[in-house]
Amino acid sequence: MTRLNHKHTTLEAAIAAIPDGASIMVGGFGTPGTPCALLDELLAQGQKRLTLIKNDANEPDIGIGPLIRAGRVERLITSHIGLNRVAIEEMNQGRLAVEIHPQGLLAEKIRCAGAGHYGFLTDIGLGTEIGEGRREIDCDGRTWAIEPAIRADFALVHADLADTYGNLVYRGTAINFNPLMAMAADRVIAQAYRVEAPGRLAPASIHTPCAFVSQVVQIAPAADRPGDHAHAV
Amino acid sequence: MTRLNHKHTTLEAAIAAIPDGASIMVGGFGTPGTPCALLDELLAQGQKRLTLIKNDANEPDIGIGPLIRAGRVERLITSHIGLNRVAIEEMNQGRLAVEIHPQGLLAEKIRCAGAGHYGFLTDIGLGTEIGEGRREIDCDGRTWAIEPAIRADFALVHADLADTYGNLVYRGTAINFNPLMAMAADRVIAQAYRVEAPGRLAPASIHTPCAFVSQVVQIAPAADRPGDHAHAV
Amino acid sequence: MPSDQQHILARAAKEVAAGQIVNLGIGLPTRLFHYLPPDMEVLVHSENGVLGCQPLEGDAEPDLEMIDSGGAYIGTRPGASVFDSALSFAMIRRSRVDVTFMGAFEVDQQGNLANWKIPGKFSPGIGGAMELAQKVRRLVVLCSHNDKHGNAKILRQCRLPLTARHCISTIITEKAVMNVTEAGLEVVDIAEGLDVASLRAATEAELIIDEHRLGRF
Amino acid sequence: MPSDQQHILARAAKEVAAGQIVNLGIGLPTRLFHYLPPDMEVLVHSENGVLGCQPLEGDAEPDLEMIDSGGAYIGTRPGASVFDSALSFAMIRRSRVDVTFMGAFEVDQQGNLANWKIPGKFSPGIGGAMELAQKVRRLVVLCSHNDKHGNAKILRQCRLPLTARHCISTIITEKAVMNVTEAGLEVVDIAEGLDVASLRAATEAELIIDEHRLGRF
Numbered sequence: 056m057t058r059l060n061h062k063h064t065t066l067e068a069a070i071a072a073i074p075d076g077a078s079i080m081v082g083g084f085g086t087p088g089t090p091c092a093l094l095d096e097l098l099a100q101g102q103k104r105l106t107l108i109k110n111d112a113n114e115p116d117i118g119i120g121p122l123i124r125a126g127r128v129e130r131l132i133t134s135h136i137g138l139n140r141v142a143i144e145e146m147n148q149g150r151l152a153v154e155i156h157p158q159g160l161l162a163e164k165i166r167c168a169g170a171g172h173y174g175f176l177t178d179i180g181l182g183t184e185i186g187e188g189r190r191e192i193d194c195d196g197r198t199w200a201i202e203p204a205i206r207a208d209f210a211l212v213h214a215d216l217a218d219t220y221g222n223l224v225y226r227g228t229a230i231n232f233n234p235l236m237a238m239a240a241d242r243v244i245a246q247a248y249r250v251e252a253p254g255r256l257a258p259a260s261i262h263t264p265c266a267f268v269s270q271v272v273q274i275a276p277a278a279d280r281p282g283d284h285a286h287a288v
Numbered sequence: 289m290t291r292l293n294h295k296h297t298t299l300e301a302a303i304a305a306i307p308d309g310a311s312i313m314v315g316g317f318g319t320p321g322t323p324c325a326l327l328d329e330l331l332a333q334g335q336k337r338l339t340l341i342k343n344d345a346n347e348p349d350i351g352i353g354p355l356i357r358a359g360r361v362e363r364l365i366t367s368h369i370g371l372n373r374v375a376i377e378e379m380n381q382g383r384l385a386v387e388i389h390p391q392g393l394l395a396e397k398i399r400c401a402g403a404g405h406y407g408f409l410t411d412i413g414l415g416t417e418i419g420e421g422r423r424e425i426d427c428d429g430r431t432w433a434i435e436p437a438i439r440a441d442f443a444l445v446h447a448d449l450a451d452t453y454g455n456l457v458y459r460g461t462a463i464n465f466n467p468l469m470a471m472a473a474d475r476v477i478a479q480a481y482r483v484e485a486p487g488r489l490a491p492a493s494i495h496t497p498c499a500f501v502s503q504v505v506q507i508a509p510a511a512d513r514p515g516d517h518a519h520a521v
Numbered sequence: 522m523p524s525d526q527q528h529i530l531a532r533a534a535k536e537v538a539a540g541q542i543v544n545l546g547i548g549l550p551t552r553l554f555h556y557l558p559p560d561m562e563v564l565v566h567s568e569n570g571v572l573g574c575q576p577l578e579g580d581a582e583p584d585l586e587m588i589d590s591g592g593a594y595i596g597t598r599p600g601a602s603v604f605d606s607a608l609s610f611a612m613i614r615r616s617r618v619d620v621t622f623m624g625a626f627e628v629d630q631q632g633n634l635a636n637w638k639i640p641g642k643f644s645p646g647i648g649g650a651m652e653l654a655q656k657v658r659r660l661v662v663l664c665s666h667n668d669k670h671g672n673a674k675i676l677r678q679c680r681l682p683l684t685a686r687h688c689i690s691t692i693i694t695e696k697a698v699m700n701v702t703e704a705g706l707e708v709v710d711i712a713e714g715l716d717v718a719s720l721r722a723a724t725e726a727e728l729i730i731d732e733h734r735l736g737r738f
Numbered sequence: 739m740p741s742d743q744q745h746i747l748a749r750a751a752k753e754v755a756a757g758q759i760v761n762l763g764i765g766l767p768t769r770l771f772h773y774l775p776p777d778m779e780v781l782v783h784s785e786n787g788v789l790g791c792q793p794l795e796g797d798a799e800p801d802l803e804m805i806d807s808g809g810a811y812i813g814t815r816p817g818a819s820v821f822d823s824a825l826s827f828a829m830i831r832r833s834r835v836d837v838t839f840m841g842a843f844e845v846d847q848q849g850n851l852a853n854w855k856i857p858g859k860f861s862p863g864i865g866g867a868m869e870l871a872q873k874v875r876r877l878v879v880l881c882s883h884n885d886k887h888g889n890a891k892i893l894r895q896c897r898l899p900l901t902a903r904h905c906i907s908t909i910i911t912e913k914a915v916m917n918v919t920e921a922g923l924e925v926v927d928i929a930e931g932l933d934v935a936s937l938r939a940a941t942e943a944e945l946i947i948d949e950h951r952l953g954r955f
Contacts, residue, residue: 135864175409471828
């Protein structure tokens with residue numbers, strides 16, 4: 056049951072709900088949109104055998120990088136890990152299982168779970184190595200690959216603004232995978248630079264309606280981030 | 289080829305591109321979001337044997353109502369026509385073919401075409417009359433229905449604000465099907481209360497990026513519409 | 522409004538808890554809003570693309586681009602958001618709506634619902650009812666106990682085309698409040714002044730009634 | 739920047755027309771921006787979620803939440819929009835991008851592209867390249883004519899895992915500009931001072947060359 060007024064909580068309490076072995080979607084494309092404060096707390100709390108779903112592996116010392124380095128990630132579902140030499144090394148050594156999807160298909164597989172479907176039918180990647188191993192089906196005289204949706208137990212997302220009901224506003228290219236993941240996970244934990252009272256965000260400015268968000272945590276804007284001025288409405 | 293700076297045109301020129309027999313998506317849920325000026329021009333120009341795709345049939349004298357009454361619509365793909373007794377009568381008399389889809393599936397079928405997929409797999413409507421006749425497939429031990437995407441030759445959409453490149457901002461509950469249809473049709477004609485120079489709309493406020501829009505037409509705000517104050521950014 | 526309907530709505534309001542997300546179907550359910558405590562933190566979802574709508578205050582000038590799925594002009598309350606139809610139904614299919622109230626032509630003791638089509642007489646389309654009924658966490662049906670000819674609407678087995686199967690949690694009529702359970706249709710409350718024999722006579726479905734635990738409303 | 743790369747970029751700029759939507763791949767293609775006329779109305783799409791990005795001016799303070807898909811801080815130009823990853827790739831799969839410039843490990847005379855994986859040596863993932871290559875209206879490959887060991891990169895048939903099949907329209911190297919046609923790889927322009935025999939010797943693919951129509955660049 057939704058409890059609109061019981062979502063605003065602490066970093067510690069929000070992350071403590073995550074058990075070992077959880078599947079976790081993590082927003083972000085590069086650093087923008089990566090929920091670094093939530094991930095740092097996850098590192099501190101010690102959950103292990105995690106499956107992470109994230110566009111990329113960040114860099115070795117940012118975002119999910121330290122979790123990978125600490126051996127806490129069993130499996131990573133992603134589109135590209137080229138900026139994280141530690142992740143590549145862990146993959147090559149067989150300590151990290153990496154599942155690669157083309158970026159737009161990864162986004163759609165997540166969005167598809169968020170829309171409540173089983174999967175979708177695509178022609179992307181037919182006849183290529185990365186498209187192998189998919190079940191195919193003929194419709195209207197052409198062949199299509201079935202792409203099952205990807206869901207997760209948790210999503211960790213980064214927003215610019217939130218309200219205490221869990222409405223979220225993203226900023227700039229920090230949007231990326233965040234709103235899709237907020238739809239696709241069973242429990243959604245959001246960090247935001249400001250958490251306002253309901254009514255402070257204009258209804259039309261909200262990217263992720265509060266119905267999708269389980270918990271909201273206010274984080275301090277990094278002092279050295281010139282871009283971090285929240286845009287009130 | 290996109291020609292960013294050649295999209296701003298007149299009602300007459302925009303609608304003249306539509307031939308007899310065209311399939312046309314029409315935004316709107318009830319009156320909000322219905323591109324009434326574009327539809328009135330379509331009525332005036334006389335195109336016939338049209339297939340319309342729209343959530344509802346408006347009312348007899350609004351939106352697509354007059355096109356139906358004038359016998360210009362051969363087929364209507366919709367979710368509900370309960371507020372248009374003329375449409376119901378035309379359907380019952382066999383002069384209008386009506387194809388009914390559950391509203392959320394209709395939205396998803398359109399969005400699916402807009403995302404460039406063939407279709408999606410759903411459990412909505414399994415075991416009901418309205419779910420009959422669909423091809424079904426077993427995946428992961430459960431049965432799913434294949435819902436093919438719905439595309440169209442044209443989409444007519446109603447925006448609040450636009451710029452001359454074709455970026456669109458919708459307002460209130462006039463959003464509804466408009467952004468989905470703008471993705472799913474080959475040519476997209478938008479009406480807006482104001483058409484600004486590029487740069488006047490904040491990048492984060494744009495719902496439909498100009499890449500999806502073929503033509504933009506400025507329309508006069510109806511004088512008796514108290515809600516029609518455009519929100520500049 | 523007929524007193525039977527007021528009776529149904531007053532009872533239905535007790536099915537809403539503070540902090541919930543609620544969808545109100547077209548017709549009678551829409552009016553439930555007025556039976557909720559004004560300060561209750563509840564967000565009403567309307568499937569045309571708004572979460573947190575509320576009826577317009579008496580003489581407020583309507584914004585013509587703000588309506589609910591029944592076509593009424595609406596306002597919003599703090600915490601509201603607006604969005605497109607795909608997101609609106611993603612919210613529904615992901616079961617993010619706690620409770621939906623809907624009308625019905627027929628319901629049955631398996632929790633099946635028929636409220637969209639009467640073959641040969643009424644078939645305007647299904648709108649958003651199918652997905653709401655199939656995916657909402659709790660579906661509460663609000664309807665008259667019998668049709669205008671006195672025929673039963675609470676049946677052993679629906680005869681009309683179904684909106685969704687096994688979807689109903691609770692049925693509230695002017696005569697009774699019934700929960701759909703594994704065992705069948707269990708009467709929770711019976712209307713003041715009505716006896717059990719009269720209720721059974723007005724109902725085709727088998728009713729499970731424990732007179733010691735029966736409430737009045 | 740090596741003069742070969744400057745040569746490639748200067749020629750590549752001619753493949754962009756005013757009013758287009760353009761995607762610039764990571765690496766060399768990103769720098770193409772600086773070779774376009776500053777007043778040319780072009781919107782650059784970056785698949786992480788922006789249409790209308792541009793490089794930051796020299797000493798402009800970066801907004802840390804505004805990057806392109808290569809990770810560089812960016813600004814935006816008039817007419818820009820930002821959006822989520824699903825919409826960004828809908829734009830790509832719906833062929834709303836007019837032209838994409840990409841690097842390559844190998845290309846071949848069927849227009850196949852290999853630029854994401856070297857088995858056993860390099861496999862960081864595919865990112866957005868597959869969908870861009872498969873669905874863009876025109877794919878222009880910018881790459882060196884030969885690898886650093888002097889081996890041919892313009893092949894009869896790619897040997898590495900493909901990014902997409904039959905996707906390339908034009909290949910621009912420091913030695914030649916080649917269009918992929920039904921008949922094969924047709925040389926449009928050849929580098930100043932290079933003779934046809936030397937070009938053929940540096941190329942594994944069969945080249946269609948009409949010396950009377952051959953341009954210089």
